[in-house]
Amino acid sequence: MGPDELFQRAVIARRYYLEGRTRIQIAEEFGLSRFKVARMLDEAIESGMVEIKIHNPGSIDVDLSTALQRRYGLEHAYAVSADTSNAADRVHAVAKAMAELLQSILRDGDVVGVDCGRTLTHIAPFLTSLPRCDVVQLTGMAGAITSNGADLVRRISEVSGGESWPLYAPLVVPDARTAASLASNPQIRETVERHPKVSCAIVSVGAWAPGASQVYASLTDEEVATLAAAGVCAETCALLLDADGNRIPGLDERRMGIDETQLRAIPTRIALATGPEKVAATKAVLRSGLVSSLVTDTDVAAAVLD
Numbered sequence: 001m002g003p004d005e006l007f008q009r010a011v012i013a014r015r016y017y018l019e020g021r022t023r024i025q026i027a028e029e030f031g032l033s034r035f036k037v038a039r040m041l042d043e044a045i046e047s048g049m050v051e052i053k054i055h056n057p058g059s060i061d062v063d064l065s066t067a068l069q070r071r072y073g074l075e076h077a078y079a080v081s082a083d084t085s086n087a088a089d090r091v092h093a094v095a096k097a098m099a100e101l102l103q104s105i106l107r108d109g110d111v112v113g114v115d116c117g118r119t120l121t122h123i124a125p126f127l128t129s130l131p132r133c134d135v136v137q138l139t140g141m142a143g144a145i146t147s148n149g150a151d152l153v154r155r156i157s158e159v160s161g162g163e164s165w166p167l168y169a170p171l172v173v174p175d176a177r178t179a180a181s182l183a184s185n186p187q188i189r190e191t192v193e194r195h196p197k198v199s200c201a202i203v204s205v206g207a208w209a210p211g212a213s214q215v216y217a218s219l220t221d222e223e224v225a226t227l228a229a230a231g232v233c234a235e236t237c238a239l240l241l242d243a244d245g246n247r248i249p250g251l252d253e254r255r256m257g258i259d260e261t262q263l264r265a266i267p268t269r270i271a272l273a274t275g276p277e278k279v280a281a282t283k284a285v286l287r288s289g290l291v292s293s294l295v296t297d298t299d300v301a302a303a304v305l306d
Contacts, residue, residue, distance in 0.1 A: 006049075012037060013044040059093055064301045068294060071305060072286045075268060076101060076293035079301035087275060090297050091122055094274045098202065098295045099126035101270065106131055110199045112156060113138045113258070115237050116149035116171060116214055117204025119272055124155040133160040136194045137167035138201060139237050139257035142214035165191040169256040171238055172218040176253035183256075195258045201266045203291060205273035206235040207281035215240075215251070226250075234281030236271060236290055237263060243280060245287025260290075268292055279303040 012030065015021040016037075023041075027034040044050040064079035078101060082093040102123070106112070108131040114120070115138050135157040141148040150166040157164035169182045182188055206213025208228055215235045216224060227250045231242040238255040240248040247260065263269065271291040273282040276299060283304045285291055296304075 009040050009044050010049060012040050013050050016041055017050060059097065061298050061301070064298055064305070067305055068296075068301050072294070074286075074293050076105070076270065076295075077301075078295040079298045080295065081298045090274055091119055094272065094295055094297055095119065095122035096126045098270070098272050099123045101293075101295060102200070102202070103127065103130060105268070106133055106160075106200060108132050111136060111194070111197045112160070113195070113198035113201035113266065114149050114153050114156065115139050115201070115203035115257075116142050116152075117206070117272070118214070119274055120202060120204050121152050123202070123272075124152060124159075127156065127159045130156070130160040132162050134162040134165065134194070134197075135160065136165040136198055137191060138195065138198070138203070138263075139255075140167055140169040140171040140173075142171035142218050165194050167191045167256065170218070171256060172215060172251060173254050173256060179254055179256060188256075192258075195262050196265070198258075198262075198266050200268040200270070201258075201263065202270050202272065203236045205271050205278055205281050205285050207278050208232050208234060209277055212275075212277045212281070215255075234284035236285050236288075239263070239290065241281075241284045241288050241290075243284050245284050245289070247288070263290060270295060272296070273300055275300070276303075 012026055015026050023034045023037045027037045059080050061079045061081055065077045068074060068077035068079060078097045080094045080097045082090040110133045112133050112135045114135060135153045137149045137153045139149055141150055153164050153166050167188060169188055173179050206215055208216055213235055215238050230248055230250060232240045232248050233243040234241045238251060238257050239260055240250050242248055269291045270293040271285055273296045279300055282300055
């Protein structure tokens with residue numbers, strides 16, 4: 001192209017990208033068709049005359065998040081970067097992103113289902129306002145009083161102003177008879193009967209390793225070893241999975257929590273995962289189809305895309 005044509009392309013690009021003129025306005029000014037203007041704008045980008053840079057919104061890595069969403073067919077995917085490599089900072093950054101996602105997608109009348117999990121409990125301080133939603137505990141209790149599902153149900157319902165339905169039972173009980181006996185308790189039955197009404201579930205990702213799963217921590221060393229030998233790699237809502245995301249029914253008669261079919265029927269199921277120890281487990285949970293969305297850190301996101 002000659003210098004006059006290059007100059008005209010540059011002026012047209014300036015009018016459009018910097019001055020906010022429309023293609024029609026530019027076409028009228030230069031005596032060109034709007035199709036010619038559109039072609040010149042495309043050529044300005046292709047030639048490198050115009051460079052467009054999109055900055056990530058806050059701590060969200062857009063490229064990784066988009067890749068996650070496409071690879072696993074997710075409804076929502078957030079890959080969150082923390083300012084430091086400190087594990088606690090990473091947990092807080094991911095929990096904050098989860099809270100922001102909930103605040104943006106929940107509507108009046110939604111019913112929020114809550115799994116147990118230590119990382120999930122960090123969401124509560126970042127929830128500043130929510131529409132009126134009832135909150136239902138999806139799984140029994142495990143861990144410290146401040147990090148079990150019942151406490152998180154209470155804290156979320158305080159913000160939303162809705163009713164809370166806790167599940168006052170252990171996450172894993174000794175045998176099927178105990179599970180059946182607890183399930184007949186009127187208070188527990190009331191909560192379980194609300195599981196089909198849940199429209200948005202927030203669940204944890206547990207890895208089959210010490211300190212990485214509250215299910216793992218609820219079992220004896222012998223039980224842990226037996227399930228590991230059976231191929232257990234991960235769990236969510238105490239539903240056990242192998243590395244390929246296939247269900248392993250090792251605890252189905254002893255777990256106190258939402259039925260697998262009911263979980264899959266919930267329209268929005270958001271998993272929260274952070275830390276290198278959760279990579280294989282996160283990949284397994286994504287492959288299982290038990291969740292429809294994921295909020296995680298950028299390291300886990302990159303690893304599950306490999």
